[in-house]
Amino acid sequence: MKKGILLIGLMIAAVSSLFIGVHSIPITDLFHLNVQQEFILWQTRIPRTVSLMIAGATASVSGLIMQHLTQNKFVSPTTVGTMDSARLGILVTMLYFPTASILTRSVVAFIFALTGTLLFMWLLQKMSLKNPIMVPLLGIMFGNVIGSFVTFIAYKKQLIQNISTWLEGNFATVTKGDYELIYLSVPLLIVAYLYAYPLTVSGLGEDLAINLGLNYRLVQLIGMTIVALASSVTLVTVGTLPFLGIIIPNIISVYYGDQMKETLAITAVAGSLFLILCDIIARVVIFPYEVSVSLIVSILGSLIFIYLLWKGVNK
Amino acid sequence: MYIQNVSKTYRQKEVVQEVNLKLSEHKLTAFIGPNGAGKSTLLSMMSRLLEKDCGDIYISGNEITTFKSKELAKKLAILKQSNQIDLVLTVRELVSFGRFPYSQGRLTEEDHRLIEEALHYLGLDNLADRQINELSGGQLQRVYIAMILAQDTDYILLDEPLNNLDMSYAAQLMKVLRRLVDEKGKTVVIVLHDINFASSYADEIVAMKAGQVVYHDITEQVIQKPVLDELYEMNIQVCELAGKRFCLYFNE
Structure with missing residues (x-):
């Protein structure tokens, strides 16, 4: 029923996304495209739409996993320093291996992302915060510390321009040949789905999870590895997408609950749909120019985020 | 043990x-x-x-x-005093976690039977599809016990x-x-x-x-005035009422 509507919505949005852009490709011409139209479709439109779908799904599912791992609804890779740590990794590759391939960059970014996330989890455990609002705050502070370190180094080494490309998610530059790494997220999402039940059990908290015989530390590590890998891949190919990882899982949770086995797929679909819609807005709002999709995601996302916080506080 | x-x-x-x-x-x-x-x-x-x-x-x-x-x-099952679950789950979903050690999430007929039995044993039949964040403290505690019971x-x-x-x-x-x-x-x-x-x-x-x-x-051997007085370092009165011992420990 409702799940079906989301899926149909995603399909419609994805198809519309293919036919919106500076160069007009009317959908009616689909079966008799000229050479140039065909080139644009395959070279930029399809890569863009596909990467939007994957990035949206990945960001929201990563958020969903992080929320279960920390038992906190306001946590996502962008609020616990995962993304900032990955960016530090990219800076390191730019400084020391300037000719590194996109794959090497992702691997280094992944190592930094995982280390950063583990460090945050360790801090969280040491501090045992009573107030759930404090957890994302600690995460944002932690992320900002790493972020300002990145900015400082980048400034010193005159890499600010380069590094800021990774600050904002941007799909305008996605073209055939340099975005394919994002496909790596698909098997990661499948692994997450296979692991959904243990991840939900770990969301019950350490004591209950151990009582149920779950290897809590191992599941935490697997969950964080999935998130760090997926985040690094997304960061390297399209950039950071703020808020997506928080708002989508929270909205889905209101309607479908928190049994991840039931909600993971729908969270992924909703994330893709939301991101494609934001991207369409970003492309038409000052047509024929476009704004960064991050901007649209931030505006809509921050409003929804404040609303969710408000509702959470008044519960 | x-x-x-x-x-x-x-x-x-x-x-x-x-x-x-x-x-x-x-x-x-x-x-x-x-x-x-x-x-x-x-x-x-x-x-x-x-x-x-x-x-x-x-x-x-x-x-x-x-x-x-x-x-x-x-x-062996343990239930600690503070379980703050910030998840939207139904009572049945939470009780089903009790079967995790046996089926790792792929519930069998037998699992479903034991889950329903646990729900029934704690009088949760008509709360089974409610969400746990809508329950009172007492109801929630019963749900946890049902989960532990399902753990068998x-x-x-x-x-x-x-x-x-x-x-x-x-x-x-x-x-x-x-x-x-x-x-x-x-x-x-x-x-x-x-x-x-x-x-x-x-x-x-x-x-x-x-x-x-x-x-x-x-x-009966432990609920005795000398034992309890020493244990709690208080003046505790032990009296008998309807065949049961009661302790009165409010300061006079």
């Missing part, structure tokens, strides 16, 4: 000191004693939630650390389950635990603060003070 020479030190303070204890099977044993006596710490060690510094704990003849966590979860273990350990429950819910819960022992032959170990609950429902009482077991006997 045997406990042999078990100790635990926290920041140079020995919270549990060389405890030796043999708990009776198929009985309801209550742990009582003043705050900081080490009751909860001992319970956590008995259920491998907390690592012990030294000593051994045996259940059905085997030391608990030799069990695989999943296997132990089929023998011989041993059930509970750390202050009556906290935040009103008198009616607390008494109801104790009756359920009593039934688990009498009807299903479970071994229930429970940390209690209110000695009157211990006096009314427990078969045996373990009294702890400053990290040590000071008494372990059947309830």
Whole structure:
């Protein structure tokens, strides 16, 4: 029923996304495209739409996993320093291996992302915060510390321009040949789905999870590895997408609950749909120019985020 | 269940000191004693939630650390005092987690049967599809007990389950635990603060003070004025009413 509507919505949005852009490709011409139209479709439109779908799904599912791992609804890779740590990794590759391939960059970014996330989890455990609002705050502070370190180094080494490309998610530059790494997220999402039940059990908290015989530390590590890998891949190919990882899982949770086995797929679909819609807005709002999709995601996302916080506080 | 020479030190303070204890099977044993006596710490060690510094704990003849966590979860269940689950789950979903040690999430016919049985046993039939964040504290506590019941273990350990429950819910819960022992032959170990609950429902009482077991006997032997006065360092009056002993510990 409702799940079906989301899926149909995603399909419609994805198809519309293919036919919106500076160069007009009317959908009616689909079966008799000229050479140039065909080139644009395959070279930029399809890569863009596909990467939007994957990035949206990945960001929201990563958020969903992080929320279960920390038992906190306001946590996502962008609020616990995962993304900032990955960016530090990219800076390191730019400084020391300037000719590194996109794959090497992702691997280094992944190592930094995982280390950063583990460090945050360790801090969280040491501090045992009573107030759930404090957890994302600690995460944002932690992320900002790493972020300002990145900015400082980048400034010193005159890499600010380069590094800021990774600050904002941007799909305008996605073209055939340099975005394919994002496909790596698909098997990661499948692994997450296979692991959904243990991840939900770990969301019950350490004591209950151990009582149920779950290897809590191992599941935490697997969950964080999935998130760090997926985040690094997304960061390297399209950039950071703020808020997506928080708002989508929270909205889905209101309607479908928190049994991840039931909600993971729908969270992924909703994330893709939301991101494609934001991207369409970003492309038409000052047509024929476009704004960064991050901007649209931030505006809509921050409003929804404040609303969710408000509702959470008044519960 | 045997406990042999078990100790635990926290920041140079020995919270549990060389405890030796043999708990009776198929009985309801209550742990009582003043705050900081080490009751909860001992319970956590008995259920491998907390690592012990030294000593051994045996259940059905085997030391608990030799069990695989999943296997132990089929023998022993623990419920700690604070379970703040910030998840939107239905009562049935939460109770279903009790079957995790057996089916790892792929529920079988047998699992479903035991889940429904646990729900029914705790009178949760008509709450089964409600969300847990809509429940009262007493109802939620019953849901946790149902989960532990679905876990189908011989041993059930509970750390202050009556906290935040009103008198009616607390008494109801104790009756359920009593039934688990009498009807299903479970071994229930429970940390209690209110000695009157211990006096009314427990078969045996373990009294702890400053990290040590000071008494372990059947309830009638422990609920005695000299014993309790010394244990709590208070003036406690013990009186009998309708065949049960009651303790009056309000300062006059």
